[in-house]
Amino acid sequence: MDGPTSFPELNGILASYVEGARRVLGPNFVGAYLTGSFALGDADAGSDVDFLIVVRELLGEEQAQDVQTMHREVYDRPSHWAKHLEGSYFPADLLRRPDPARTPVPYFDHGSRDLQFSDHDNTLVVRWVTREHGLALAGPPPRELIDPVNPDDLRAEVRTILNQWGRALLGESEDTSRGWAWTPDGLDNDWLQPLVVLLMTRMLQTLDTGAVYSKKAAVAWAERHAPEWAPLLGRAWAKHADQFTRYQRPADPQDLALTRDFIRFALNHPLALMPDA
Structure with a gap:
């Protein structure tokens, strides 16, 4: 494989992006890393490209504007x-x-041209994945930049997120921090419904193992630990490769109902109910 991923076009985009980040950041640049699905090894054409650019100091106003300009130049290709x-x-x-x-840091949301401040990546999950599996595009190995993550702390964070997201999707809380999609009405979407199934399966696997795995690996874990949900999970994974084409479609009614049941299953799973260490 000639490059950090198996997609030559993506490798070219990443090389350009890192070169641009180095140019606009100058001495403030520390390193650039792939995290998420590409780091965990099961990325496909339906994966987004999660990255971290590590800097010495928080971006100032002028440098933030330069970063946004550079990002837009790559985005418009x-x-x-x-x-x-x-x-x-x-x-x-x-x-x-x-x-x-969870201090907000400069962040580009998936598919966005605009820099914002967000705590999206300021999590133990992102630290764990980047430290243990992150792909260095430039700079030192990620293990030199991130301290080891305590597995019980990781479990506690995931348990909290699982409950927050699950309650919001079932309409049992008024948490709107994740936006319109993470509501009972928003779940009726052929992109979000299978994604929720996969994400919550990953959370249960993390609660079981104290580590983070890919969505594909989580499906295999569930086939062993919750085989009654295997058909729903299989359909969710089958939709992953073309998930970006599904934003405007309603969810399959039967799978939508099953997903609500699966959320209840996840929220009431013994792993999700265990007190934090």
């Missing part, structure tokens, strides 16, 4: 992958260890 970049510009001292306050 005639490439599928250029439209599916998602990542944060993370100060090295903040990335090194857990940040219970």
Whole structure:
């Protein structure tokens, strides 16, 4: 494989992006890393491209504008992958260890041309994946930048997120921090419904193992630990490769009902109910 991924077009986009980040950041640049599905090894054409750019200091106003201009130049290229970049510009001292306050950092949402401040990547999950499996596009190995993540702390974070997301999707809370999609009405979407099934399966696997795995690996885990849900999970995984074509479609009614049942199953699973260590 000639490049960090098995997709030559994506490798070209990543090379251009890292070169652009180096140019606009200058001495503030520390390193660039692939995280998410590409780091975990089961990425496909339906994966977004999760990245972290590590910087010495938080971006100032002028440098943030330069980063946005550079990001837009890459985004506007005639490439599928250029439209599916998602990542944060993370100060090295903040990335090194857990940040219970989840301080927002400069972030490009999936498919966005606009820089914003978000705590999206300021999690133990992102730290664990980047440290243990992150692909260095430039800079030192990620293990030199991130301290080990305590497995029980990782479980506690995932348990909290599982409950927050699950309750919101069932209409049992008024948490709207994840936006319109993460509501009972938003779940009726042929992109989100299978994604929720896969994400919550990954969460249960993390609660079981104290580690983070890909969506594909989580489906295999569930086939062993919750075989009654295997058909739903299989259909969800089958939709992953072309998930970006499904935003405007309603969910399959039968799978939507099953997904609500699966959310209840996940929320009431013994792993999700265990007290944090």
